[in-house]
Amino acid sequence: FTVACNILVLAIPIYLFQISDRVLTSRSPDTLVMLTVVIVGAVMLQAMFDALRRFILMRTAVEMAAQLGAPILSAAARASLHSNGKEYQVLGDLQQLRTFLTSGTLLSFLDAPMAPLMVLVVFLIHPHQGFIVMTSAVLLLIITLLNQRATAATFGEANAHQSKANIHLDSMSRNSQIINALAMIPEAVKIWGKDTANSLRAQVIAQDRNIVFASMSKAVRLLTQVTMLGWGAHLAIEGHLTGGMVIAASIIAGRALGPIEGAIEGWNHVVHARAAYGRIASLLQSSPLNFERLNLPRPEGRLDVERLLFVPQGTKRVVLNGISFALSPGDSLAIIGNSGAGKTTLGKMLVGSILPTSGNVRLDLMDLRNWDPRQFGENIGYLPQDVQLFPASIKANIARMRDDATDAEIYQAAALADVHEMISTLPHGYETFVAADGAPLSGGQKQRVALARAFFGNPRLVVLDEPNSNLDSAGDAALERALQHAKENKITVITITQRPSLLKSVDKILLLVNGTVALFGMRQEVLQALANRGLSIEGGSFGHQIQ
Structure with missing residues (x-):
């Protein structure tokens, strides 16, 4: 032309x-x-x-x-x-x-x-x-x-x-x-x-x-x-x-x-x-x-962390150094430590949000980088420390904005996270619209809806970062029940917390100090080791005396 x-x-x-x-x-x-x-x-x-x-x-x-x-x-x-x-x-x-x-x-x-x-x-x-x-x-x-x-x-x-x-x-x-x-x-x-x-x-x-x-x-x-x-x-x-x-x-x-x-x-x-x-x-x-990835079988929830090292780009500060541990399907782990110990960074690394400088995170023996991103995301759950919901209904937020989600799957996630009763008290229930700033939900309600989102799709691995930071006593009790439901469903759960109240709901504890593993083992063994060193966890402070 x-x-x-x-x-x-x-x-x-x-x-x-x-x-x-x-x-x-x-x-x-x-x-x-x-x-x-x-x-x-x-x-x-x-x-x-x-x-x-x-x-x-x-x-x-x-x-x-x-x-x-x-x-x-x-x-x-x-x-x-x-x-x-x-x-x-x-x-x-x-x-x-x-x-x-x-x-x-x-x-x-x-x-x-x-x-x-x-x-x-x-x-x-x-x-x-x-x-x-x-x-x-x-x-x-x-x-x-x-x-x-x-x-x-x-x-x-x-x-x-x-x-x-x-x-x-x-x-x-x-x-x-x-x-x-x-x-x-x-x-x-x-x-x-x-x-x-x-x-x-x-x-x-x-x-x-x-x-x-x-x-x-x-x-x-x-x-x-x-x-x-x-x-x-x-x-x-x-x-x-x-x-x-x-x-x-x-x-x-x-x-x-x-x-x-x-x-x-x-x-x-x-x-x-x-x-x-x-x-x-x-x-x-x-x-x-x-890059196309092989569509692997649905994971069972085995997690292997091998010699993780993380140095943020543009800095020389080592945030994580030599982190190694393993979890079997259905295990529950609490990651504890003072602020700045690297807990949140480790949590992001376990769900693939951050790639390690060196080392590997493997889900069912396969490195996270080699999983198909869509398949991997559908089989894990993540509750970040800074909870953000999409401007949509509670139903859509729990369903991760998926159009093909069924009502049964949404209810199952809400029941697993023990938030169905809380949602039922809202005027419009699951159809309640959440604004960009989270209104009309309170901070604790936002966190519980995000917890249900983490459990949507019956994931095999769930990482919860400070899941009870905004919860009241009723919310804490519901969270403990949610962790028990996850254990019954053989879901591998990792909880990052500074509150000792959640420790009774986990099988293992990992103590991070300055980006390194100070203690790791069964819950009673780690608690006994802390007690032997004269450390009290009742105040919610971990590792401040361990150097």
Whole structure:
């Protein structure tokens, strides 16, 4: 369609040439009518082909967004485990790429390869005119290259600062209650404003340079047309050209140089689109979701942890060092230790949220990295320390937002977590809608709903991080019953806690001190070892005297 559009656009200069050199000299109305009919048909065809290619580009952009949206979001969710969540902004890159596909800048780039055809036509009119157009085209290409080199770095700097500002804005949105309660709005706005100002400053510099080069390209094109008309008039005086040829050559030259000028004016869109494409490609290519995994049999719940070492990226601090232990299917373990001992980090590592620097976590002998992510997630449960529910009904939250979840599975999870009675007291029961901030549920109710979510699907391994941090006495009793139900169902349960009240519900205890295993064994053996060292656990403090 682009080739057809560019060929048919020659209809207007041909029409002017024929009127000037044939119709006006012959004074033939019939010739004028026939020429007009043919040219009108050509113009209508050109308009139709141009509309068709725009329709195709628009539908291509929509199809691209539809096909890539879900993979990008999945890959971003996976990659965000090891970063600050900036990968979610790649969805904005997809929107930017979709906008570029429907922009006039892309049409200019599509038309640019047809410029040599236009130059050839001008050469056929007269070589002198052709050389003028060629010289102008070379000048415009040089301007394009200079524009690219002058603006690429500053546009990249602007994008980097804008990305930081967006991350901070997302953080403000998630922590709005804290920001308002502690009167932190001025400070938060100041940080966002600093990054935004840096982005705008770099963008202004880049745009200023782009405007200068765009103005230069426009001046070159206009001077080219002036030169074409002036030299063409000279050639016409010498008898080498007719007036119609001069006008036609000028119009065709403008058509040849127009796409190059349009590309220069829209160069910032090209830079942004290319950077967006690079980030999308990098995210999708590096995503572990791209690699197919063998669909293994449903696990039994055996867990083997081998020599775990974890050093966060960009630091030299060892958070976990030489962690090793094993659990049989149906075992229950309490991980205890003071704050900062590495308990939460170990819990995240056991469910695959964090990958160890070295060492292995194996579920039924298979390393977590070699499980299919979907299958692995369906067979484990996780209650994080910072409980977050989705803005949806309690039913949907327990079902992990799955459309194919049955009511029986949801009830089974609620019963297993011993939260059915609590949900029944709510005005709308399982259909109660939970807002983004958890309203209308209290902190303890949110934690119990999240506990039911962890037990959804009858998982074989469940990790609970501080499951009773927000619970009252009734909630504590329900949690103990839930742990007993899990034991009866042969579910391997790991509970991270600083409260000794849960220790009576577990088989084994692991004491973490400064990222290493200080004690591990059966519950009574570990409690006796602590007592022999003169440590009391009644106050809920573990390991502060063990160095």
